[in-house]
Amino acid sequence: MERKFIDLHSHSTVSDGSESPTTVVRTAAVDKNLKALALSDHDTVEGLDEAYAEAEKHEGFELIPAIEISAEYGDGTIHILGYFLDRHSPELLAKLKVLQDAREERNPQIIAKLNELGMEITEEEVAEIAGKGVIGRPHIARALINRGHVKNTEEAFDKYLAKNGPAYINKERFSQADSIKMIHDAGGVAVLAHPKYVHGGDLKGVEELIASMAEQGLDGLEVFYSSHNKKEVKWFKELADKYGLIATGGSDFHGVTKPDIEIGTGMGNLKVSYEEIIPKLREKAKSYQ
Numbered sequence: 001m002e003r004k005f006i007d008l009h010s011h012s013t014v015s016d017g018s019e020s021p022t023t024v025v026r027t028a029a030v031d032k033n034l035k036a037l038a039l040s041d042h043d044t045v046e047g048l049d050e051a052y053a054e055a056e057k058h059e060g061f062e063l064i065p066a067i068e069i070s071a072e073y074g075d076g077t078i079h080i081l082g083y084f085l086d087r088h089s090p091e092l093l094a095k096l097k098v099l100q101d102a103r104e105e106r107n108p109q110i111i112a113k114l115n116e117l118g119m120e121i122t123e124e125e126v127a128e129i130a131g132k133g134v135i136g137r138p139h140i141a142r143a144l145i146n147r148g149h150v151k152n153t154e155e156a157f158d159k160y161l162a163k164n165g166p167a168y169i170n171k172e173r174f175s176q177a178d179s180i181k182m183i184h185d186a187g188g189v190a191v192l193a194h195p196k197y198v199h200g201g202d203l204k205g206v207e208e209l210i211a212s213m214a215e216q217g218l219d220g221l222e223v224f225y226s227s228h229n230k231k232e233v234k235w236f237k238e239l240a241d242k243y244g245l246i247a248t249g250g251s252d253f254h255g256v257t258k259p260d261i262e263i264g265t266g267m268g269n270l271k272v273s274y275e276e277i278i279p280k281l282r283e284k285a286k287s288y289q
């Protein structure tokens with residue numbers, strides 16, 4: 001069967017996904033018969049070497065080097081995807097190291113707060129849960145579940161870990177403009193991820209954000225996304241056209257952390273076309289290389 005569809009948003013154990021880069025790529029290439037997959041781990045490109053090694057084994061399949069960067073947005077965060085960037089760029093790696101160091105300082109602070117609140121979890125058990133990945137709040141949530149302090153990840157975030165929660169610690173991140181520039185300087189294109197979730201679903205606020213990011217050099221908008229309904233897809237497609245952005249799409253696969261999302265097909269109705277997207281992205285990326 002001819003490969004036609006793609007997934008431009010997926011996570012592995014290198015950040016907060018539950019499957020290794022090898023498994024994510026193999027699932028995309030074999031089980032899902034995709035033509036291309038972007039492995040877009042949070043603030044790291046460390047999974048890409050392993051992903052390439054697996055991708056090479058599958059004829060007609062393409063791995064797109066990617067990343068999902070957390071950028072400032074008011075006192076919150078937005079996610080910016082980068083595609084076709086040079087994963088060996090020393091400038092890129094130096095900036096990612098800053099984010100990673102900050103994240104490493106943040107986790108012990110969150111754990112200390114939880115300890116103060118009477119929940120006994122340790123840095124060691126959280127590190128064990130994260131394995132080789134970048135430790136993040138989902139791993140802390142799992143430690144709370146294992147200890148019986150909460151029933152599931154949702155409860156862990158609602159009660160303690162979410163923004164303004166009693167164990168929330170603010171994150172170090174770059175501005176939107178710096179994040180976009182970081183991607184461009186590494187030869188990649190910058191795409192705003194899951195616009196549905198920025199600005200709490202307030203569509204007017206989203207448009208203002210998209211307009212200002214387009215001025216800062218944003219190249220694309222993640223129009224097709226697992227939880228975007230038909231109306232939202234239509235709306236975001238119109239915004240992409242209005243601001244001259246490439247409409248991209250992906251599932252945001254995380255494995256068991258988000259069990260209802262599958263690679264390529266999302267929650268069942270995702271279909272992202274190679275032909276309509278990849279040539280445009282590649283051409284745009286060339287303008288930064």
Ligand SMILES: [Zn+2]
Pocket residue numbers: 068079193194
């Ligand atoms: Zn995201």
Ligand SMILES: [Zn+2]
Pocket residue numbers: 009010011068252
């Ligand atoms: Zn993501």
